[in-house]
Amino acid sequence: MSSPGYATERETTEGKVFNVTGGDWDTVVGGTDPIQDERIVVNMGPQHPSTHGVLRLILELEGETVREARVVVGYLHTGIEKNLEFRNWVQGSTFVTRMDYLSPIFNETGYALAVEKLLGIEDQITERATTIRVLMMELNRIASHLVWVATTGMELGAISMMLYGFREREYILEIFEMVAGLRMNMAYVRPGGVAQDVPDEAIVKIREFLALMPKKLKEYEALLSGQPIWHQRTKDVAVLDVTGCLALGITGPVLRSAGLPWDLRKTMPYCGYETYEFDVPTTPTGDVWGRYLVRMAEMRESLKIIEQALDRLKPGPIMVADKKIAWPAQLAIGVDGMGNSLEHVAKIMGQSMESLIHHFKLVTEGFRVPPGQVYVGIESPRGELGVHAVSDGGTRPYRVHYREPSFVNLQAIPAMAEGGLIADVIAGGASLDPVMGGCDR
Amino acid sequence: MSTNGVEPNRPSEDPGGGVPAxxxxxxxxxxxxxxxxxxxxxxxxxxxxxxxxxxxxxxxxxxxxVDPVGTPRPYGGYFDEVYDALDYAFPGLEDAIEKVVVDRGELTLHIKPERIVDVCRTMRDSEGLRFELCSSVSGVDYLGADDRRLHVVYQLTSMTYRRRVRLEVAVTADHPRVPSVTQVYPTADWQERETYDFFGVVFEGHPNLTRILMPDDWEGFxxxxxxxxxxxxxxxxxxxxxxxxxxxxxx
Structure with a gap:
């Protein structure tokens, strides 16, 4: 009945009893490699408080040392690029704003610049519209960096920093709400200009913010810069030098923290950045500490740009004159966000049949864009945000691809984490400032 | 800038600007x-x-x-310089290049798929070119407009000279194979995986060509x-x- 390797059995009054004597355990134990056996594989995420959204890391550990790190993305893939191909060019801004949800203005501006380049109307964009774009982008950059310093502070043990960072970001979101009607995902920057003029109250609020923010930045630095724990968690952690950055395609504050002053606002200017006075902060360290210093300094530079932009803000149109490209209606902010103004609705519904026809054609079909392809790169808070837009001459994008800095930068995690401690994986990953909505699109 | 009367920043007179549309x-x-x-x-x-x-x-x-048309020389701007530098550094460029298109102030070099790695290596290493950064790799499907409908588009950036150039290769859907440029530009790793994921272009020599954004068991592109x-x-x-x-x- 029984054969070697199987438990023997016998009948008793209680029933069948098996005798488990074991077999070749000695050989099994002797055959294992104690070094290899100490390696454990830890799955971190995709639901983990320290992974910045649905990022999944698979870590092979030896003790506390990371031997191999693999990054798995795609949990937040929403098919935005595919969706864009089924909406007209104007509707595109509503989609792209939802990619990298911490820097919506940059997604929109990149898209708008690409569509304008396809249309060949870059020189028709009014000065006021461009200045407002710069103003909004720099406010957004500060908001994004504030979230970075807030979340990274929390992940490395400085919970107060989290509260402070989000508190000041709220201030910027209130400005956004005054200007665009929404706090996030505003679809404010449109091909041809911006959707809405900046109201005077918002200007006042931005001026207040400019007075307030330098004090707050000093507060953060008083909290973090001299802190021994912050030093230990960030200095010489997750080092990546310029060569490594360029090979892996890393741009933005991470590249600048390694010492290369590559900032598209300076090196390949767009939106008139060449006329603003600001510096590109760098550090030579290439570690998390350097990235912290760079981002703090960049917030100050952004404040400088905002101040200059405010001074330049002269009254004028905010959209191109071509009513086909500009929305046929004057938009207005209502209690529930932005929409067609009541005067426009009254006009098309009650007075002008032609206006109604134009409105209908432009809203349902949209305008045509001459065939061709363009690539536009702008400096988002995370690095080069590239928009590759292809038109086949129709009213819808034929293909729009976003070169998302979060997506490209996340490739650096193995290079930063392998050979380091598991605690530094968090610091290194956070220092890349990945936003999964942008990464997975 | 340009001597043939076409400003580089305007859409070119050629319909399509090199895009099969x-x-x-x-x-x-x-x-x-x-x-x-x-x-x-x-x-x-x-x-x-x-x-x-x-x-x-x-x-x-x-x-x-309309069939895409190439742009005649001079290309205008720095494009002639880039082309000449590539011609100098890459013997037999005429065999590797299919077409040069200048449209809206951007230079696109259409490369034969089997030569893309060599061209990329020259673009990166040659003194006069120095395209150190591969900004983006993505795909476009020109179904019905081009027999080789799947295009892979590489956006290269020269940080030294502050220039951009687009390389483009085209393959058929029946034989969608392009050599991987990850040996030259490691940053292309995930971007090639994304292109494979969405367009089914197989990058030969890629270290780990799997789906990246779609689920692993997804069917179709x-x-x-x-x-x-x-x-x-x-x-x-x-x-x-x-x-x-x-x-x-x-x-």
Whole structure:
């Protein structure tokens, strides 16, 4: 009945009893490699408080040392690029704003610049519209960096920093709400200009913010810069030098923290950045500490740009004159966000049949864009945000691809984490400032 | 900048600007109802419209196909310099390059797929070129407009000279194989995986060519233009709303 390797059995009054004597355990134990056996594989995420959204890391550990790190993305893939191909060019801004949800203005501006380049109307964009774009982008950059310093502070043990960072970001979101009607995902920057003029109250609020923010930045630095724990968690952690950055395609504050002053606002200017006075902060360290210093300094530079932009803000149109490209209606902010103004609705519904026809054609079909392809790169808070837009001459994008800095930068995690401690994986990953909505699109 | 009368920042006079796409409306001038079938699935708009998709009666909505045309020299701007530097550093460039297109102030070099790695290596290493950064790799599906419908587009950036150049290769859907440039630009790793994931372009020599954004067991390549949108009709308050690719659309 029984054969070697199987438990023997016998009948008793209680029933069948098996005798488990074991077999070749000695050989099994002797055959294992104690070094290899100490390696454990830890799955971190995709639901983990320290992974910045649905990022999944698979870590092979030896003790506390990371031997191999693999990054798995795609949990937040929403098919935005595919969706864009089924909406007209104007509707595109509503989609792209939802990619990298911490820097919506940059997604929109990149898209708008690409569509304008396809249309060949870059020189028709009014000065006021461009200045407002710069103003909004720099406010957004500060908001994004504030979230970075807030979340990274929390992940490395400085919970107060989290509260402070989000508190000041709220201030910027209130400005956004005054200007665009929404706090996030505003679809404010449109091909041809911006959707809405900046109201005077918002200007006042931005001026207040400019007075307030330098004090707050000093507060953060008083909290973090001299802190021994912050030093230990960030200095010489997750080092990546310029060569490594360029090979892996890393741009933005991470590249600048390694010492290369590559900032598209300076090196390949767009939106008139060449006329603003600001510096590109760098550090030579290439570690998390350097990235912290760079981002703090960049917030100050952004404040400088905002101040200059405010001074330049002269009254004028905010959209191109071509009513086909500009929305046929004057938009207005209502209690529930932005929409067609009541005067426009009254006009098309009650007075002008032609206006109604134009409105209908432009809203349902949209305008045509001459065939061709363009690539536009702008400096988002995370690095080069590239928009590759292809038109086949129709009213819808034929293909729009976003070169998302979060997506490209996340490739650096193995290079930063392998050979380091598991605690530094968090610091290194956070220092890349990945936003999964942008990464997975 | 340019001597052939075309400003580099304007859309070029050549229809299409090197992109295999449809020409501007034809029916509007002839006054005839559009009799051409849609050029491509993508050209027929959102929701599977047959015929012209025209709901206005204007009859001008169908676009003719045009073959992409190359740009003659001089290209204008720094483009001549880049081309000459590449010609100097890359012997036999004429065999590797299919076409040069300048449109809207951007230079596109159409490269034969089998030579893309060599060209990239020269672009990166040569003194006069120095395209250190591969900004982006992505795909475009020109279904119905190009026999080699799957294009892979590389955006290269020279940090030394502050220039950009686009490389483009085209392959058929039956044999979608392109050598991987990860040996030259490691940053292309994930971007090639993304292109494989969405377009089914197989990058030969890629260390780990798997899906990256779609689930591992996904079937089909979603960003191809013939990929069905799917969906089921939904009933809402007594009315039936058809799935997206069956709805009426205004093109």
């Amino acid at each position: 449809q020409a501007p409306p034809v029916g509007a001038t002839s006054g005839a109802p559009a009799e051409y079938p849609p050029a491509s699935h993508a050209g027929r708009g959102m929701f599977g419209i047959h015929g012209s998709g025209d709901t206005s009666g204007f009859g001008g909505l169908v676009r003719r196909r 979603p960003q191809r233009k013939d990929y069905p949108l799917g969906g089921v009709p939904v009933e809402y308050k007594g009315a039936e709303i058809p799935p997206p690719d069956k709805r009426r659309s205004y093109q």
